[in-house]
Amino acid sequence: MIEQWRWRLSELPDQFVLNQDDRPPFPAWVSRSIGRYTLHVHPDTKVHEFATSNGQVLVIGSIVAAPHEEIEKHSCPPGQFVAISASEVFSDAGSLKQAFFDRDTKTVASSPRLLERLGDRAVSPELFHGSRPDWYWGPRTSFGEIDFLLPSQWLDLESFTPKFRTLPQASEGLALEPAKMLEGELGKSFQLLRRAGHPIRLAMTGGIDSRTLFAAAIKAGVEFETYTMVSPQVHPLDLAVAKQISERFGVRHTTLRAGRVNTDELDWYLWHSAGLTVTLDSDFHAAGLWDHFGRDAIHIRGLGFELGRHKYRDFLEAEDEALIHTDPYELWKKFTRPWVRPFHRYNHEAFGTYARWLAGTLDLSAMDFRDRLYLEQGIGSWCASAEYGLGATGAKRVSLGNSSALYNLFLRDEAGSKKHGPLQREMMRAIDPAFLDYPFAKPSRAERLRYRALDTLRAVRIRQRLKRLR
Numbered sequence: 001m002i003e004q005w006r007w008r009l010s011e012l013p014d015q016f017v018l019n020q021d022d023r024p025p026f027p028a029w030v031s032r033s034i035g036r037y038t039l040h041v042h043p044d045t046k047v048h049e050f051a052t053s054n055g056q057v058l059v060i061g062s063i064v065a066a067p068h069e070e071i072e073k074h075s076c077p078p079g080q081f082v083a084i085s086a087s088e089v090f091s092d093a094g095s096l097k098q099a100f101f102d103r104d105t106k107t108v109a110s111s112p113r114l115l116e117r118l119g120d121r122a123v124s125p126e127l128f129h130g131s132r133p134d135w136y137w138g139p140r141t142s143f144g145e146i147d148f149l150l151p152s153q154w155l156d157l158e159s160f161t162p163k164f165r166t167l168p169q170a171s172e173g174l175a176l177e178p179a180k181m182l183e184g185e186l187g188k189s190f191q192l193l194r195r196a197g198h199p200i201r202l203a204m205t206g207g208i209d210s211r212t213l214f215a216a217a218i219k220a221g222v223e224f225e226t227y228t229m230v231s232p233q234v235h236p237l238d239l240a241v242a243k244q245i246s247e248r249f250g251v252r253h254t255t256l257r258a259g260r261v262n263t264d265e266l267d268w269y270l271w272h273s274a275g276l277t278v279t280l281d282s283d284f285h286a287a288g289l290w291d292h293f294g295r296d297a298i299h300i301r302g303l304g305f306e307l308g309r310h311k312y313r314d315f316l317e318a319e320d321e322a323l324i325h326t327d328p329y330e331l332w333k334k335f336t337r338p339w340v341r342p343f344h345r346y347n348h349e350a351f352g353t354y355a356r357w358l359a360g361t362l363d364l365s366a367m368d369f370r371d372r373l374y375l376e377q378g379i380g381s382w383c384a385s386a387e388y389g390l391g392a393t394g395a396k397r398v399s400l401g402n403s404s405a406l407y408n409l410f411l412r413d414e415a416g417s418k419k420h421g422p423l424q425r426e427m428m429r430a431i432d433p434a435f436l437d438y439p440f441a442k443p444s445r446a447e448r449l450r451y452r453a454l455d456t457l458r459a460v461r462i463r464q465r466l467k468r469l470r
Contacts, residue, residue: 002271006113008268009113009114009272010025013044013045013394013396014046014110015041015110016045016060016109017107017108017110017114018034018037018038018107019037019040019106019108020038020106024040025040026040028043029041034058035086035087036157039084046060048081050065050069050071052085055085056085056086057071058083058084058085059081059082059084060081060110062081062298063078063079063092064077064192064400065078065192066192073090074404075405076092076093076403077403077404077405078185078398078400078402078403078406079092079097079398079399079402079403080398080402082097082099086157087156088156089108089155090149090153090154092403093404094304094384094399094402094407095379095380096304096387096399097110097384098110098385098387098388099148099149100141100146101146101147101149101160102115102146103145103147112141112142113272115143115146116143121470122143122274122275123142123470125142125463125466125467126344126346136381137353138377139153139162140354142275148384150162150354150380150381151165151376152165152357152361152365152376164361166365167372168375168404168407168408168411169408170413171412172412174409174412178414178426179427182406182409182424183219183430186217187219190222190400193300193398194223196298198296198298198396199294200222200298201224201225201293201298203299203302204226204227204245204253205241205242206238206240206242206440207302208420208424209306209424210302212302213300213400214245214249214251214435216431225253226242226251226252227255227256228242228243228254228256230257231280232454233280233451234280237439237440238441239255241438241441243255245438256289256292258284258289261286261287262286262288263286266286267465269281269285271469273385273389274470275470276389277385277386277388279386281386281389282389285393290393295396298398299398300400303402304379304400304402304406305410305424306379307374307375307407307410308371308410309410309419311378312370312371312378315334316373320334320369321369324355324359325359328351328355329348331351332348332355335351354376387399409423
């Protein structure tokens, strides 16, 4: 079964291996030289070619950029991609497409399963893995010798070590109002997607981020459809509001309900994820929900919009920054439920790795440390691990909020709280006030407890399968 899964992995879109071996890892793959390294990909993989100030860069993944644009590690367009030149490797602005690497073999790949050596096994999933945090703290993975690049890192291919990458900083002196700039950036992205010719599908919920994308798509005048995947752990308003807004603006909406799970497909997804993601997406895949879409469709995702809003500010204070140097364990405890902590030894160790990187580079960025934590761990590790897992579906996905320009915009100073997304609301109100007529899904305390119980039961069930598949 493992060999079948490895072959299936090799056939997925956007898989690659970069090493110093001329022989491709799979017979069907093709190879090309890039500096002292060789890039191996499936023949159907689209390798985009762009220019940088230092020469050519090859891009693998979903990128929303005009052919003439320069792609720099400090200024990334929207997308989920890995960029490779003769001297460096870097991911998109939020590292939503992860670049995994093994220092010992000097190899970079799109999956840790493409890096694991004969006899290697992922760490055994810890008890209640899936009960916050349900990912491994970046840059660590479930394989002790394999890391991935954080948003604050790029890989120097000469020394094969991660170096600090400039992080987003608040935009100043904007030529346009922030809401108009947000609308313009998203509109430009939708127009580029339209010209690429892929059917556009928007994952729609009752939240603010997918509604922001919906409003921008309506303003841009592009054709698209919406869908909502439903299970007992999805809030009823996520479906109701998605349907109502779609109907009001004449957009076709599809409801996809998770039914019987194909355990073979569930095992494939979990093996592919190697314990890096245990989200509901594995159930949606195993229930066949992604089979409803054609392979040409591009799925628009709402990841990235939370940066600068609130998130980690809910339970971290500004003065907690000192803990990074004095007692990082106290910081880790703020993210981990008390009854889980004794069982999460590897998770704690992984946080220690990140804390050391953070302590050594904290003064190199002007970002509030809470925003940086969210960018690197909320987006660049948790969301990225979920996106990595979704790679098992073979679907093309892109998060339009994940760009350097928008991250700079989200971090700008603003009077009052940004918790409820005033910038997004202002943009929607300007396009059509009707977007704000509908409630935003927010679970009650009783609903949160119910979802937590369901998550815990699922975590126990999934852990048993992961132990067998690691």
